[in-house]
Amino acid sequence: MPDARGRRGIHSATVVVPARADKRQLLLDAAIRVFALKGYHAARIGDIAKEAGVAYGLLYHYFASKEEVLETVFRDTWTAMLDAIGGIEATGGPAREQVRRVAAVVLGSWKLNPDLVRVLVREVARSPQLQNEVGEIRQAMDALERIVQRGQEAGEFRGTLHTRLAAWVLYGALEEVLTGWVMGAPPENDDDVALAVRTVTEVVCDGLVLD
Amino acid sequence: MPDARGRRGIHSATVVVPARADKRQLLLDAAIRVFALKGYHAARIGDIAKEAGVAYGLLYHYFASKEEVLETVFRDTWTAMLDAIGGIEATGGPAREQVRRVAAVVLGSWKLNPDLVRVLVREVARSPQLQNEVGEIRQAMDALERIVQRGQEAGEFRGTLHTRLAAWVLYGALEEVLTGWVMGAPPENDDDVALAVRTVTEVVCDGLVLD
Amino acid sequence: MPDARGRRGIHSATVVVPARADKRQLLLDAAIRVFALKGYHAARIGDIAKEAGVAYGLLYHYFASKEEVLETVFRDTWTAMLDAIGGIEATGGPAREQVRRVAAVVLGSWKLNPDLVRVLVREVARSPQLQNEVGEIRQAMDALERIVQRGQEAGEFRGTLHTRLAAWVLYGALEEVLTGWVMGAPPENDDDVALAVRTVTEVVCDGLVLD
Amino acid sequence: MPDARGRRGIHSATVVVPARADKRQLLLDAAIRVFALKGYHAARIGDIAKEAGVAYGLLYHYFASKEEVLETVFRDTWTAMLDAIGGIEATGGPAREQVRRVAAVVLGSWKLNPDLVRVLVREVARSPQLQNEVGEIRQAMDALERIVQRGQEAGEFRGTLHTRLAAWVLYGALEEVLTGWVMGAPPENDDDVALAVRTVTEVVCDGLVLD
DNA sequence: GATGAATGAGATTTCATTCAT
DNA sequence: AATGAATGAAATCTCATTCAT
Numbered sequence: 004m005p006d007a008r009g010r011r012g013i014h015s016a017t018v019v020v021p022a023r024a025d026k027r028q029l030l031l032d033a034a035i036r037v038f039a040l041k042g043y044h045a046a047r048i049g050d051i052a053k054e055a056g057v058a059y060g061l062l063y064h065y066f067a068s069k070e071e072v073l074e075t076v077f078r079d080t081w082t083a084m085l086d087a088i089g090g091i092e093a094t095g096g097p098a099r100e101q102v103r104r105v106a107a108v109v110l111g112s113w114k115l116n117p118d119l120v121r122v123l124v125r126e127v128a129r130s131p132q133l134q135n136e137v138g139e140i141r142q143a144m145d146a147l148e149r150i151v152q153r154g155q156e157a158g159e160f161r162g163t164l165h166t167r168l169a170a171w172v173l174y175g176a177l178e179e180v181l182t183g184w185v186m187g188a189p190p191e192n193d194d195d196v197a198l199a200v201r202t203v204t205e206v207v208c209d210g211l212v213l214d
Numbered sequence: 215m216p217d218a219r220g221r222r223g224i225h226s227a228t229v230v231v232p233a234r235a236d237k238r239q240l241l242l243d244a245a246i247r248v249f250a251l252k253g254y255h256a257a258r259i260g261d262i263a264k265e266a267g268v269a270y271g272l273l274y275h276y277f278a279s280k281e282e283v284l285e286t287v288f289r290d291t292w293t294a295m296l297d298a299i300g301g302i303e304a305t306g307g308p309a310r311e312q313v314r315r316v317a318a319v320v321l322g323s324w325k326l327n328p329d330l331v332r333v334l335v336r337e338v339a340r341s342p343q344l345q346n347e348v349g350e351i352r353q354a355m356d357a358l359e360r361i362v363q364r365g366q367e368a369g370e371f372r373g374t375l376h377t378r379l380a381a382w383v384l385y386g387a388l389e390e391v392l393t394g395w396v397m398g399a400p401p402e403n404d405d406d407v408a409l410a411v412r413t414v415t416e417v418v419c420d421g422l423v424l425d
Numbered sequence: 426m427p428d429a430r431g432r433r434g435i436h437s438a439t440v441v442v443p444a445r446a447d448k449r450q451l452l453l454d455a456a457i458r459v460f461a462l463k464g465y466h467a468a469r470i471g472d473i474a475k476e477a478g479v480a481y482g483l484l485y486h487y488f489a490s491k492e493e494v495l496e497t498v499f500r501d502t503w504t505a506m507l508d509a510i511g512g513i514e515a516t517g518g519p520a521r522e523q524v525r526r527v528a529a530v531v532l533g534s535w536k537l538n539p540d541l542v543r544v545l546v547r548e549v550a551r552s553p554q555l556q557n558e559v560g561e562i563r564q565a566m567d568a569l570e571r572i573v574q575r576g577q578e579a580g581e582f583r584g585t586l587h588t589r590l591a592a593w594v595l596y597g598a599l600e601e602v603l604t605g606w607v608m609g610a611p612p613e614n615d616d617d618v619a620l621a622v623r624t625v626t627e628v629v630c631d632g633l634v635l636d
Numbered sequence: 637m638p639d640a641r642g643r644r645g646i647h648s649a650t651v652v653v654p655a656r657a658d659k660r661q662l663l664l665d666a667a668i669r670v671f672a673l674k675g676y677h678a679a680r681i682g683d684i685a686k687e688a689g690v691a692y693g694l695l696y697h698y699f700a701s702k703e704e705v706l707e708t709v710f711r712d713t714w715t716a717m718l719d720a721i722g723g724i725e726a727t728g729g730p731a732r733e734q735v736r737r738v739a740a741v742v743l744g745s746w747k748l749n750p751d752l753v754r755v756l757v758r759e760v761a762r763s764p765q766l767q768n769e770v771g772e773i774r775q776a777m778d779a780l781e782r783i784v785q786r787g788q789e790a791g792e793f794r795g796t797l798h799t800r801l802a803a804w805v806l807y808g809a810l811e812e813v814l815t816g817w818v819m820g821a822p823p824e825n826d827d828d829v830a831l832a833v834r835t836v837t838e839v840v841c842d843g844l845v846l847d
Numbered sequence: 848g849a850t851g852a853a854t855g856a857g858a859t860t861t862c863a864t865t866c867a868t
Numbered sequence: 869a870a871t872g873a874a875t876g877a878a879a880t881c882t883c884a885t886t887c888a889t
Contacts, residue, residue: 026873026874044255047857047858047859048858048859048860049858057874057875058874058875058876059875059876059877060860060861060862060874060875060876060877061873061874061875063859063860063861063862064872064873064874064875068859068860069858069859069860098422099422099423102422151422154422158424159423159424160422160423160424161416161420161421161422161423161424162424164413164416164417164422165409165413167394167399168391168409168410168413168414168417169413169417169422171387171390171391171393171394172387172390172391172413172414172417172418174390175386175387175388175389175390175391175393176382176383176386176387176390177386178386178390179382179383179385179386179387179389179390180379180382180383180386182382182386183378183382188378198376198379199376199379202375202376202379202380202383203379203383205372205375205421206375206379206380206383206418206421207383207417207418207421207422208421208422208423209372209421209423210372210416210417210418210419210420210421210423211309211310211313211362211365211371211372211375211380211418211419212310212370212371212372212419212420212421213369213370213371213372213373214425237848237849258882258883258884259883259884259885260883263851268849268850269849269850269851270850270851270852271849271850271851271852271885271886271887272848272849272850274884274885274886275848275849279884279885280883280884280885448869448870466677469861469862469863470862470863470864471862479870479871480870480871480872481871481872481873482864482865482866482870482871482872482873483869483870483871485863485864485865486869486870490863490864491862491863491864520844521844521845524844573844576844580846581845581846582844582845582846583838583842583843583844583845583846584846586835586838586839586844587831587832587835589816589821590813590831590832590835590836590839591835591839591844593809593812593813593815593816594809594812594813594835594836594839594840596812597808597809597810597811597812597813597815598804598805598808598809598812599808600808600812601804601805601807601808601809601811601812602801602804602805602808604804604808605800605804610800620798620801621801624797624798624801624802624805625801625805627794627797627843628797628801628802628805628840628843629805629839629840629843629844630843630844630845631794631843631845632794632838632839632840632841632842632843632845633731633732633735633784633787633793633794633797633802633840633841634732634792634793634794634841634842634843635791635792635793635794635795636847659852659853680878680879680880681879681880681881682879690853690854691853691854691855692854692855692856693853693854693855693856693881693882693883694852694853694854696880696881696882696883697851697852697853697854700881701880701881702879702880702881
C-alpha cells in the first residue's frame with residue numbers, strides 16, 4: 004500500500020493488481036531509460052513524463068524533485084543488491100565461491116536491465132551529492148570485506164592482506180567491467196558475461212601470476 | 215609560446231617569468247580546486263575566476279568553454295600518466311614488477327594533488343560527453359593490456375585469461391582505491407600509500423587465495 | 426438551506442445539526458487560520474484542506490476557487506460589521522458616542538477572532554482584485570461619513586471639515602490600531618482594548634491639543 | 637560607487653554622470669511602474685525588464701530575486717521618509733506644526749511619485765514577509781511617538797493620552813488618506829492635497845468636536 | 848591582456864483546478 | 869458528499885557566454 008509519498012515496499016501489490024498501472028513505477032522505469040539515453044543532467048522532466056506517458060506535474064506528485072527520482076533509482080537498486088549479497092553471505096560456503104557468486108550477481112545485472120546499469124555507472128559521480136546513497140555503497144563494501152575476512156579466518160584467503168583494500172579491489176574490478184560494457188563494449192551474449200564472471204573471480208582469487 | 219588559443223606546452227614560460235603568474239595556469243589550478251569541492255556541474259565560471267583571483271571573462275580568453283577547461287585538466291593529466299606508464303612499459307622487466315610500478319604511479323598521484331585526483335575520479339562519468347578524453351583512457355587501458363599480454367607471452371602470467379578483462383580488473387582496482395580515498399578514507403602517510411600499492415599488486419598478481 | 430453553490434445564510438441549519446460538522450464552515454474557519462498564518466498567497470489549497478481535516482478536492486465542492494474562499498471570508502465579516510455599524514447609526518444619540526461605539530465594535534473584534542482580524546488587515550491590499558469586497562468597504566466608509574455629517578448638522582462636530590477625509594481619518598486610525606496589534610503588540614486584556622477605544626475616540630473627537 | 641551587489645548610496649553619481657544610464661535605477665523605476673499597474677504578484681520579471689528596456693537576466697545581476705526588488709523599493713523609500721521626519725523632529729517648533737509638516741511630507745509624496753505610493757500602499761500587506769522593512773516602519777512610528785511625547789512635555793498636547801496609540805492614530809490617518817487616493821479618489825490638484833493635510837492635522841490635533 | 852556588465856535561452860518547480868471513482 | 873490522483877500552464881531563476889571598453 005502506498006504511503007504518503009506514494010512509495011511502496013519492493014514487493015508491492017503490483018503483481019496482484021497488474022491491471023491498474025502503477026504510475027510511480029512507470030515514471031521510475033521511464034526515468035531510467037531517459038537517464039541512460041541522455042544522462043541525468045541532459046534529461047528533462049518533460050522527457051521522463053512523456054516517456055512514461057503521463058502528465059508533466061505527476062512526477063512531482065510522487066517525487067519531490069528530479070534529484071529524488073535518481074536517488075530513488077539508486078536506493079531501490081542498492082537495496083536489492085544488498086539483499087542479494089546478504090543472501091550469498093548467509094548461505095556460507097567457500098569464500099572463493101562467495102566471490103564468484105557476488106561477481107555473478109553484479110555482472111548479471113547487465114542482462115536484467117542494461118539501462119539501469121548505464122545510469123548507475125555514469126551517475127556514481129553524483130554520489131558525493133547523494134549523501135544518503137553513499138550509505139548503501141558502504142554497506143555493500145562492508146559485506147565484501149566480511150567475505151574476505153571470513154575467507155581469511157577459514158584459512159582459505161591470504162591472512163596478511165588488508166581486508167578493506169582487498170574489498171576495494173574486488174568492488175573496483177566489478178565496477179570497471181560494468182563501466183567497460185557501458186562505455187562501448189557490451190557483452191554480446193551470456194557467454195561473454197560468464198567469461199567476465201570467471202575472469203574477475205580468477206584474477207582476484209588466484210592472481211594473474213602463474214604459480 | 216602561446217598558440218592562437220593561448221595554450222602553452224606544459225613547461226611553459228612560467229619558468230622564465232615567474233614573477234608574473236601565468237593566468238592560464240592560475241585558472242586551471244583554480245578550476246581543479248573548485249571542481250574538486252563542488253563538482254563540475256555545480257561549479258560556476260564565477261567561482262573559478264574568483265578562486266583564481268582574475269576577472270570573470272578572462273577564462274574565455276584562454277578557454278573556449280567551461281567544458282574545455284575540464285577537458286584540458288583531463289588531457290594534461292592523462293598525457294602525463296600515459297608518459298609514465300609508457301616509461302614503465304619501455305624499461306621492460308618482469309610483468310609483476312611493471313604492475314607494481316603502475317600501481318605506484320597511479321596511487322602516488324594522490325600525494326601530488328589530491329584535488330586533481332578527486333576531479334578525475336568523480337568526473338570520469340562524463341567521459342561519454344568528453345569524447346576526446348575517452349581516447350586517452352583507452353590508450354592507458356591498452357598499455358595495461360599490453361603489460362598483461364607480455365606477461366603471458368613471457369610465461370609469467372596465466373595464459374588462459376582474457377587480457378582486456380584482466381586490464382579492466384587492474385584499472386578498476388586502482389581507481390576504486392583512489393575513490394575510497396576520495397570518499398572519506400584518505401591515506402594518512404606514505405606508509406598507507408605503500409600498503410595500498412602492495413595490496414593491489416598482491417591481490418591482482420597473486421590472488422586472494424592461499425596457494 | 427444550501428443553494429446551488431452550497432452557500433447558506435449566516436444562521437444556517439448548523440444549529441439544527443450540530444453533531445455533523447458543517448464542512449463548509451470547517452473549511453472557512455480553517456482558511457482563516459491558514460491565511461492568518463501564511464498569508465493568502467502562500468496558503469495552498471492543500472494546507473486549508475489538511476487544517477480542516479477534509480480531502481483536497483472538497484473545497485471545490487463549496488467554493489469555485491481559492492479567491493472565492495477569501496471573498497467569502499471578507500463578505501461574511503463585512504456584512505456583520507455593516508450590520509453593527511448600521512445598528513449604531515440607527516440608535517442615534519450624540520455623534521461622539523456613535524464614534525466611540527464604532528471604535529468599540531471594530532477594536533472589539535480582536536477578542537472574538539484575532540486570526541480573522543489578521544486576515545482582514547493583511548489582505549485589504551487585495552481589494553482592487555476583490556472588486557465586490559470594495560463595495561462593502563465603501564459602504565462602511567459611507568456610514569462613518571454619515572456619522573460625521575450628522576454630527577456637523579447637529580452642531581456637535583466642526584462644520585468646516587471635509588467629511589470624507591474625516592471618515593478616512595477615523596477608519597485609518599482604527600485599522601492602524603488593529604494593525605499594530607497584528608504586527609506584534611496585541612492587547613493583553615480587556616483594559617488594553619478599552620484604553621485603545623478611549624484613546625482613538627479622544628484623539629479623533631477631542632484632538633491631541635490641549636484646549 | 638557601486639558595491640559588489642551594485643548598490644549605490646542614495647545620492648549617487650547619477651547626477652554627475654547622467655549620460656551613463658544607471659541600469660539598476662532604471663530597473664527599480666520600471667519595477668515601481670509595473671508593480672503599480674499590475675501588483676507585485678501579477679508582475680513578471682519579464683515585464684519589468686521590458687519596461688526598463690534591458691535584458692531579462694540583468695535584473696538578477698543587481699537583485700537576488702523579485703522579492704529583493706520590492707524590498708529595495710520599500711527600504712529606499714522608508715529611508716528617505718525617515719530622513720524627512722528626522723529633519724522635522726530636529727528643527728523643533730510647536731508639536732502641532734510638526735504634525736502638520738509630517739502630514740505634508742507623507743501626503744506630498746503622492747505628487748512626487750503616485751506609482752510609488754500605489755505600490756507602498758498595496759503591498760504593505762507583504763510586510764510580515766518583508767521582516768526587515770518592518771524595522772523602518774517601527775522607526776517611523778517611534779519618531780511620531782516622540783513628537784507626541786515632546787508635545788505633552790511642552791504642555792501643548794493632552795498629557796493623559798497613551799503616546800503609542802496616539803502615534804498609531806496619526807500614522808493610520810495618513811496611510812488611509814493615501815489608500816483612499818490609491819483606491820480610486822486621487823487628489824485632482826495641489827489644493828486637494830493641501831486640504832487633506834489641513835484636515836488630517838485639524839482632526840488629529842483639534843478633534844472633530846467643536847469646543 | 849583584462850574587466851565585468853549585459854544577454855537570454857532553458858529548465859525546474861509550483862499549485863490551482865479538474866475529474867474519475 | 870467525498871476523495872486524491874492527475875493535469876499542465878505559468879513563472880522564477882540560473883549561468884554559460886558575449887562584448888564593449
